[in-house]
Amino acid sequence: QLQLQESGPGLVKPSETLSLTCTVSGGSISSSSYYWGWIRQPPGKGLEWIGSIYYSGSTYYNPSLKSRVTISVDTSKNQFSLKLSSVTAADTAVYYCARGDILRGFDPWGQGTLVTVSS
């Protein structure tokens, strides 16, 4: 079945750029039926949608993060990526990737990866 796996540094310094990759296995990222999203969860807090991308490259970002976020897709590697610039301690969170469908929600999700912003 479809599986997603996040990867990237677990520690990022303040003011630097957080970079994560989500590798999709068991299915193609090029399906026009779905989009691919990033969601984060600060420790002890709720879920926050960061943004989504279609395989065509069309992107949609959370307005509150839009100025710092870039999501891209690499269909040749069946991966999509997140870059969040100028990070602060407030960006410390577990970052999840997930497959999205406007009619069926986000399913499945990756296991999540904790990114800590600290010097």
Added chain:
Amino acid sequence: QSVLTQPPSVSGAPGQRVTISCTGSSSNIGAGYDVHWYQQLPGTAPKLLIYGNSNRPSGVPDRFSGSKSGTSASLAITGLQAEDEADYYCQSYDSSLSGSTVFGGGTKLTVL
């Protein structure tokens, strides 16, 4: 604060029925956007529980049900079990935010 409002916590005894509300507005739930629900067990990733307001993915027990009316949605859990203790989140979309995905703040369910 979240665009979609959920109660921070609910509780119930085993076997009982509990409901979790998700209140939105005319730019999200009231605009006709579907509501999806997720269950997050401690230390794990969220899992899709209900999609399209009231549909259960394969493998989700029929003890879980969803509904939507006006600018609100609800998740009901009947025959409460200890393993249902988790955080629950609603999710929809918002036209005032350019169709952005929005989540509720989450509800902690405690099984007494």
